[in-house]
Amino acid sequence: xxxxxxxxxxxxxxxxxxxxxxxxxxxxxxxxxxxxxxxxxxxxxxxxxxxxxxxxxxxxxxxxxxxxxxxxxxxxxxxxxxxxxxxxxxxxxxxxxxxxxxxxxxxxxxxxxxxxxxxxxxxxxxxxxxxxxxxxxxxxxxxxxxxxxxxxxxxxxxxxxxxxxxxxxxxxxxxxxxxxxxxxxxxxxxxxxxxxxxxxxxxxxxxxxxxxxxxxxxxxxxxxxxxx
Amino acid sequence: xxxxxxxxxxxxxxxxxxxxxxxxxxxxxxxxxxxxxxxxxxxxxxxxxxxxxxxxxxxxxxxxxxxxxxxxxxxxxxxxxxxxxxxxxxxxxxxxxxxxxxxxxxxxxxxxxxxxxxxxxxxxxxxxxxxxxxxxxxxxxxxxxxxxxxxxxxxxxxxxxxxxxxxxxxxxxxxx
Numbered sequence: 185x186x187x188x189x190x191x192x193x194x195x196x197x198x199x200x201x202x203x204x205x206x207x208x209x210x211x212x213x214x215x216x217x218x219x220x221x222x223x224x225x226x227x228x229x230x231x232x233x234x235x236x237x238x239x240x241x242x243x244x245x246x247x248x249x250x251x252x253x254x255x256x257x258x259x260x261x262x263x264x265x266x267x268x269x270x271x272x273x274x275x276x277x278x279x280x281x282x283x284x285x286x287x288x289x290x291x292x293x294x295x296x297x298x299x300x301x302x303x304x305x306x307x308x309x310x311x312x313x314x315x316x317x318x319x320x321x322x323x324x325x326x327x328x329x330x331x332x333x334x335x336x337x338x339x340x341x342x343x344x345x346x347x348x349x350x351x352x353x354x355x356x357x358x359x360x361x362x363x364x365x366x367x368x369x370x371x372x373x374x375x376x377x378x379x380x381x382x383x384x385x386x387x388x389x390x391x392x393x394x395x396x397x398x399x400x401x402x403x404x405x406x407x408x409x410x411x412x
Numbered sequence: 413x414x415x416x417x418x419x420x421x422x423x424x425x426x427x428x429x430x431x432x433x434x435x436x437x438x439x440x441x442x443x444x445x446x447x448x449x450x451x452x453x454x455x456x457x458x459x460x461x462x463x464x465x466x467x468x469x470x471x472x473x474x475x476x477x478x479x480x481x482x483x484x485x486x487x488x489x490x491x492x493x494x495x496x497x498x499x500x501x502x503x504x505x506x507x508x509x510x511x512x513x514x515x516x517x518x519x520x521x522x523x524x525x526x527x528x529x530x531x532x533x534x535x536x537x538x539x540x541x542x543x544x545x546x547x548x549x550x551x552x553x554x555x556x557x558x559x560x561x562x563x564x565x566x567x568x569x570x571x572x573x574x575x576x577x578x579x580x581x582x583x584x585x586x587x588x
Contacts, residue, residue: 198434202438205445206437217455221455223459224458227462227463230466231462231465234466237473238476241480248483248490249486258493259489259493262496265496266496266500305499318529322517325510326510329510334500336509338507338536339509339533339535340533340534341532341534342529343531343532344528344530347528360496363495366484366487366488367491369477369481373487380494380497383497384497387500
């Protein structure tokens with residue numbers, strides 16, 4: 185080996201001694217630089233991502249903490265206006281209630297469920313007959329579109345005889361199943377927008393069904409059960 | 413007189429230009445080595461700081477997630493509320509039927525109660541009305557109201573008859 189090395193000219197040895205360290209440093213610079221910069225970029229990306237999620241969660245927490253009792257009441261109003269299940273019983277109750285209010289009589293109530301129309305919400309179709317004075321029936325019809333659950337009049341056929349007006353009315357009442365999933369924790373949730381608040385205002389003006397809470401009746405013992 | 417003697421053997425002599433080039437190369441090597449060391453230390457320190465920052469941010473994130481999960485009930489209510497409101501907006505508009513009834517009633521303004529509606533069928537775009545008119549005044553009023561009304565796209569007299577029992581029987585087709 186020494187004999188081989190001693191055969192190499194001196195200037196070659198000097199060149200090698202000067203160039204090799206330079207080459208090594210340049211190669212290390214490239215390797216470490218590439219690796220280091222990619223690692224740093226990756227971690228900065230993770231920091232940015234985590235920072236964005238932190239902002240989302242902070243604003244989400246503010247919105248959720250400000251969800252008040254008023255909003256809980258509003259939830260009751262909107263779920264009555266657009267129930268999560270077929271609202272036929274509530275609808276019939278409402279129709280009878282407003283019929284009594286305007287002294288018109290209701291009969292021949294028939295309902296049928298249907299899939300959906302252009303709104304893509306399920307609805308029930310209801311046909312019924314109503315009889316009374318013309319003004320009473322007009323007021324009754326006007327109130328139908330002001331009840332909760334949301335109901336629209338599709339068709340009215342009216343006739344009068346000897347001062348009594350009778351009408352066949354066809355209506356459509358909407359409902360919609362509740363959402364089955366909630367968004368992920370890190371998904372944005374915004375407060376109610378101005379148009380949503382306006383919708384709540386219009387829904388609050390609907391005629392709400394009367395739900396009666398009956399107290400448990402206290403029975404009394406019949407002291408003379410056999411009528412003696 | 414001073415004499416420059418080069419006592420190096422001929423094989424070990426390096427030319428002046430080569431010598432300068434080698435000196436420059438060595439200097440560059442030293443500079444690059446120092447730069448490399450500074451770069452490595454700097455990038456290492458930056459990486460370490462970034463790791464600490466990421467760890468702190470993740471800790472805050474974890475705390476926030478816990479707080480948000482504690483508000484799950486409010487979140488569910490808010491989601492349902494927004495879902496209902498979006499769907500209500502898509503349907504909460506009155507059909508034209510009620511307005512059509514109201515507009516049709518305007519044709520019957522000032523017509524006496526002696527002239528009952530024989531039949532009225534109201535749908536979204538069309539109204540078919542048959543009315544028994546008992547008096548000439550009621551007939552004049554009805555036709556005047558129909559002529560002057562701007563609430564309908566068209567008003568067509570579909571039938572006009574008379575019989576001694578019900579007097580005039582007027583049929584109108586109104587379209588929107």
